[in-house]
Amino acid sequence: MSVLTSTLRERAEALRRRAEALEPDAEGRRELTEATVRHAEEFLEALKTGPSWYPPRESSELNELPIGPEGQPFPEILDLIRREVEQEGLNPASPRDLGYVPGGGIYSSALGDYLAAVGNAFSGYFPASPGAARVENRLVEWIAEIVGYPKKAGGTLTSGGSVAALTAIIAARDAKGLRSEDFSRASVYVTSQEHYSVRKAVHLAGVGEAPCRIIAVDEDYRLAPESLAAHVRKDRADGLIPWLVVSTAGTTNTGAVDPLDAVSDIARSEGLWHHVDAAYGGFYVLVPARREVLRGIERSDSVVLDPHKSLFLPYGSGAVVVRDAAHLETFRWRAPYLVDAPQKEISPSERSIELTRHFRGMRLLVPLLLHGTGPFAAALEEKWVLACYLQDELRRWKDIEVGPEPQLSTMCFRYRPPGRSEEEVDALNRRLTRALHADGRIFVSATYLNERFWLRPSPGIFRTHAEHIDEFLELLKGFLAEL
Numbered sequence: 001m002s003v004l005t006s007t008l009r010e011r012a013e014a015l016r017r018r019a020e021a022l023e024p025d026a027e028g029r030r031e032l033t034e035a036t037v038r039h040a041e042e043f044l045e046a047l048k049t050g051p052s053w054y055p056p057r058e059s060s061e062l063n064e065l066p067i068g069p070e071g072q073p074f075p076e077i078l079d080l081i082r083r084e085v086e087q088e089g090l091n092p093a094s095p096r097d098l099g100y101v102p103g104g105g106i107y108s109s110a111l112g113d114y115l116a117a118v119g120n121a122f123s124g125y126f127p128a129s130p131g132a133a134r135v136e137n138r139l140v141e142w143i144a145e146i147v148g149y150p151k152k153a154g155g156t157l158t159s160g161g162s163v164a165a166l167t168a169i170i171a172a173r174d175a176k177g178l179r180s181e182d183f184s185r186a187s188v189y190v191t192s193q194e195h196y197s198v199r200k201a202v203h204l205a206g207v208g209e210a211p212c213r214i215i216a217v218d219e220d221y222r223l224a225p226e227s228l229a230a231h232v233r234k235d236r237a238d239g240l241i242p243w244l245v246v247s248t249a250g251t252t253n254t255g256a257v258d259p260l261d262a263v264s265d266i267a268r269s270e271g272l273w274h275h276v277d278a279a280y281g282g283f284y285v286l287v288p289a290r291r292e293v294l295r296g297i298e299r300s301d302s303v304v305l306d307p308h309k310s311l312f313l314p315y316g317s318g319a320v321v322v323r324d325a326a327h328l329e330t331f332r333w334r335a336p337y338l339v340d341a342p343q344k345e346i347s348p349s350e351r352s353i354e355l356t357r358h359f360r361g362m363r364l365l366v367p368l369l370l371h372g373t374g375p376f377a378a379a380l381e382e383k384w385v386l387a388c389y390l391q392d393e394l395r396r397w398k399d400i401e402v403g404p405e406p407q408l409s410t411m412c413f414r415y416r417p418p419g420r421s422e423e424e425v426d427a428l429n430r431r432l433t434r435a436l437h438a439d440g441r442i443f444v445s446a447t448y449l450n451e452r453f454w455l456r457p458s459p460g461i462f463r464t465h466a467e468h469i470d471e472f473l474e475l476l477k478g479f480l481a482e483l
């Protein structure tokens with residue numbers, strides 16, 4: 001060995017000793033894991049009685065993180081996470097979180113994530129991790145199958161509904177052969193109830209100049225097909241290119257599901273791409289009692305579903321499926337540094353914006369295999385029933401106005417005493433919402449419907465049961481008495 005070689009070897013050994021904290025032995029791993037599990041157990045047990053909302057803090061220790069060359073003791077890190085992350089703002093794991101479109105984060109999915117992170121499989125590229133790629137490919141096929149798409153469908157698992165929507169809109173752009181000179185004439189049809197992620201996706205896909213038509217909704221906030229047909233006819237007569245219609249299966253405001261079958265009819269006869277934003281409602285296809293509401297979803301061209309909403313997975317789980325996978329060709333790229341092995345199946349990265357990606361299939365695979373789909377279907381139906389139960393109870397209260405019948409797990413209501421102007425009613429309901437937030441036990445979010453302020457409890461977490469709805473009703477009774 002030359003002097004240089006032996007010096008380099010000694011240097012490598014010295015660096016290895018300095019870095020050895022990154023490779024704890026079995027005993028070191030056990031200690032870290034046990035402390036983590038103890039912490040997680042305390043968190044989970046506290047959910048039974050704890051609040052769903054913690055008030056904002058004046059200052060945060062996170063603004064002065066002690067990141068330096070030396071590490072910190074693990075118990076102190078866990079304490080910091082408890083104080084500064086878990087105990088401020090919303091607790092989206094709490095059964096008392098009835099805000100936005102919640103899911104909760106099931107435990108078995110966290111275990112799948114743990115295994116995915118420990119194994120660190122390269123799920124984007126089939127030759128590197130055939131098993132991981134197969135897991136993701138089979139899961140996409142499963143989603144396509146429950147939606148009712150044909151075998152030629154394809155898609156990808158994403159970080160959430162927004163990236164899934166962007167993937168679908170890029171497919172829609174290319175499938176219709178739009179070129180830059182067409183963009184300012186390629187009309188998009190949405191309703192006022194659409195989630196902003198879809199129009200943001202149109203913008204991000206480069207088609208932001210596309211004229212956007214706001215289609216009328218009926219009294220239940222569902223897209224009115226005759227309004228869509230009229231807009232398309234007019235645009236065509238005016239020389240525009242009707243391109244994309246977006247319907248929603250589970251709007252964020254009220255949980256409304258657009259008439260998907262009727263929209264598909266118009267889309268097919270007019271040559272429009274029909275995209276369904278089923279980020280919230282898509283997995284209700286598993287619930288026989290709700291299947292009819294979603295009829296027609298199987299005739300759409302693309303669909304987005306969020307397992308982190310209606311499959312109760314932790315945040316970071318979306319999915320997109322396109323009826324004909326050929327329209328995802330735009331995502332397939334080749335490179336000289338990715339030619340090392342034969343590929344028996346498509347690589348997930350060939351249908352995705354991402355190459356190296358979180359192996360998110362594991363967080364979906366483990367719960368589906370461990371529990372089967374039955375408990376998911378039951379939990380989803382329970383959430384719908386809870387929303388109906390809340391609606392039924394509140395409808396009978398004095399001076400309470402309720403919104404449309406819940407199609408999924410969201411209901412809307414407002415306090416409306418007689419003799420008050422609409423502005424006064426809005427102000428009262430804002431006060432009610434603020435009082436609920438300040439109390440913190442049960443979190444509900446609010447929205448505007450026809451420019452009026454409504455509360456919109458959405459019992460979507462798998463841990464939320466009838467007793468939590470009763471708790472909410474009790475709390476509400478008290479605050480209404482104070483108003």
Ligand SMILES: Cc1ncc(COP(=O)(O)O)c(C=O)c1O
Nearest residue numbers: 101160161162195197252279280
């Ligand atoms: C109906 C609907 N679509 C899309 C999205 C966006 O999904 P994500 O937040 O996962 O990006 C949401 C989010 O709440 C939603 O409610």
